[in-house]
Amino acid sequence: MKGVVCLVGKFEGERSVSRILTTCIYCGCGCGLYLDADQGRIIGSYPSGNHPVSRGALCVKGWNSYEFVNKLDRLTKPLIRRNGRLEESGWEEALDLVSRRLLEIGDRTGPDSLAFLSSAKTTNEENYLMMKLARAVFRANNIDHCARLCHASTVVGLKAAFGSGAMTNSIEEFEDADCFLVTGSDTTAQHPLIGSRIINAVRDRSAALIVADPRNIELVKYADIHLRQKNGTDVAWINGMMNVIIEEGLHASRYIEERTEGFAKLREVVKDYTPGYVEVITGIPAYLLVASARIYARSEKAMIIYSMGITQHVTGVDNVKSLANLAMLTGHVGFRSTGVNPLRGQNNVQGACDMGALPKVFTGYQSVGDKEVREKFEAVWGVKDLPAVPGLTVTEIFDRARKGDVRGLYIIGENPALSDPDSNRVRVALQQLDFLVVQDIFLSETAEYADVVLPAAGFAEKDGTFTNTERRVQRIRKAIDPPGEARADWEIISGVAERCGYKGMRYSSPSEIMDEIAELTPIYGGMRYDRLEPFGLQWPCPSRDHPGTPYLHKGTFARGKGQFMPAVYIAPDELPDQEYSFLLSTGRVYWHWHTGTMTRRTSTLDREVPEAYVELHPRDAERMQVIGGEEVRVSSRRGNIEIRVKITEKVKEGSVFIPFHFKEAAANILTNPAVDPTAKIPEYKVCAVKIEKMIKCGKVV
């Protein structure tokens, strides 16, 4: 097997160390790393020296990715709820129960009363199978995953503007871009191997850096300009930059004429967004906006980098479209080191989207509404009448579950009880379900509500592929066996399908699944395991001899002409008022990952940040007479948590920030479930909270 060096000790030590090349489980950078295994245990993780992303380096999470794999509290046996308690069972019984109950619910209340949440942490092959299970076996388009909560706005917005919803450039192209506009991305914390490239570009070759972020993130230290907008005013400042660019004649007239459409309308809309007007809305001084517009427009190789700070708003799609407008206006897309780069968060969130774990599309963004597409899938899958109406999104699934419309839910590798907004309501929804299946590597907060828990193999225990943020499809490889009776997700899903009487899901290996994906998916047409050695291929890769695509929209946009889609500024759904006077935004920290399932089981990482905190500006702290480390009660209209204060100028006066990793003080109890009308992404980045002291005169209140 390529990529695997197997070393079985022949001598008295009985040492059997193996080192395999695989892909990191954490962020979308997709670093190439080696895992060392010894007697069924992962004992180390090291970077690949020649991998185009890692290049001999990793972030602290990658370096420590060996530890959580072998934890003793891994799920090792299927669990079935009996008399209110989860009890161990055999696979036969568990799979029989899952298939029988899901079929029953589908028969009784219709396929739309079933829903499926796939996972951006599992492989492409597994996402494909989950999508196939939902559609081919249960005839439900109610399949979605956490991309809904991170980059749904990107998939919708960039697809409409450019014809493709992915990062336009490659990570190594950051090394010769000469201007970075970073907004809503704490890049050094969330995509360290991309953030570091920005730092190097600024420090070592004087590239320009404009950071537009309400928080004082690490990259601000390196920025030429920090635009510190009020949360949720992004459309306004982006329109303002375009206003300046057009007023000063810095737009790329020829590019606009040849490669885009809709410019007249854009000019009309942004005319009102003068720097003075924008200052009123956003708080960004007019002169800084003007300077930023000039720097960005005049740079030759300019990149926009953005992430959740742009997408997680009720205007998420408008924000994304506005950034696309800005890039097209200046001719900054379609070239090497020049483009619009949404950084995808999860290791395989790009792949989970590519695989059609979304309610509106099959693999490769082929619409479920398209009859020809359906017929193609029907032929290969050996089924008839695939559903043509788009299904429910993550946020809608929980709404419908609460109302009793969705009755059966099958979740793989997601933890909505902690990760979804207004999580108290999510928990109610989970309780309302007639039948909940959770498939994971640990007993998550969500799994505690399950009727059946299925133990899955982790990333070190199976073969497959992940697609990183730069569209690079690359291998993961099995280093050790899964613990106990845990099985790879693809095997489990196939097992469920089989028991439902579906014969079209028998595979001997993930490689065989990829062959089927390639057959059905034009952008993955040339992806075969033998071609993914050693460091993968970037889609679009339509044929077996295609070398892959480092950057998109070369010469022409994927949709033909780039479409300007101007937006007007709309305020966030819930802003501070007298009672709830602070603005809360949520996010992650460098040391942890999402709901902490892996990083809180990793000694070095958990030691660094062992508990939750709320970031509070020193002036607010002084006014409220709270000190650093003091526990306060933070409440929104949806719930409250008790949490320690961290006093820092990272947040603006009147704003607070809470990382959402910690179940003990779960930020998502507070967040607002209001969603963007098209992408249905919730507004994690803005809601109103109040902060109350818990200790007054030595008494707990």
Add this chain to the structure above:
Amino acid sequence: MREGCVVEVGFSEPVARYLCPVTVAAVADRGRQGWVHRSTIDDINMNNRILLKRNINELLARSAEAREVYLPLEGPGGDVQFLPLQEPKELDNLNLNYDQLIIPPKNIGFPQLESLFEFKDGEINPTVPVPSRHILFGLRACDLKGILFVDDFFRKNFEDIYYRHRTEGRLTVVVGCTSPSPNCFCTSTSTGPFIEDGFDLQLVDLGERYLVEVGSENGERFIGEFEELFLDASKDEIHHSGEVKVTAAKAVTLKVDFKEAIRRLTEDDVPREIYEEIAERCIYCGGCLYVCPTCTCFNLFDDMKEGEGARFRNWDGCVFEGYTREASGYNPRRDKCSRAARRYEHKLKYDYQETGISGCVGCGRCLTSCPVNIGISNFIEQLTGLDSKQ
């Protein structure tokens, strides 16, 4: 307990006892076994031999019949890894002209994660590895220097039985470096590209053949086992090897004023701005210490379920805030700047004061593995390029 104790690894035995009671107890049980890991040229009769390159594969394949043979093997994508030979076919991937291994071979004796003991119902069972005979073939001089340094740490003032069992059956074969990476500066630290002592065998590339320098009785015995594969070296060949060493040294183009750096550090003459700049730029990945051939810090943690579990140790390091945080929450190195300083002080001051040897072997890995290009060579350049305060 999810989190292990926050430890600061020192040099003294009392500290070691405190850290690893089981280790020390186990050592006491078995008694201290004498183990000379260093032999110098003075100890033995220097005896140069010749190994034809076409005989290398046979030598390695036959050696592997009775030992584990670790070699630099080129894997997918051109990464060279130091791994034990499993089957002779893998010798096709042997690459003795590599510029640098990503990870120094310290992990053979000191893995990133290892189990120390298992416990169940109050009973404790040490998980001491069984000793193994092995050859480290194709080491670079700097990496052997690193290994010898780590040997001292784990065996000089106290004996760590885990480390001893993983390393005591070791034979070291250095292949002197003629293909340095651009980040290497071993000529400045006097740690390469060839090593003067501490090796069992050292090979000098003479084109079609290697001159084999014998550095220990162990090395001599090994040659004796495969006598027919070695020839006697002529005076010309010995002379040629000297020229090769000179040329190899010239190939190391990165030079730093190492002595001056040590002087400045030991005299506490480092402008704070240098540390401040490093602390600001650092993204706290820990890469520099994980890849450092002489970093030996570890943390301890327990993994436990229903009263049953194991205690582990894993690589740790001084750039992390939690590393020096005390149980009270107080941290003597709380700010990033003093943590950045700590790393350089450790390598260029404390190690030097403690052992007379600096903890830097000039391999340049801390630069190679740094996502933001910090590296000790840049630090030294910056420091020695600045005027001393005196």
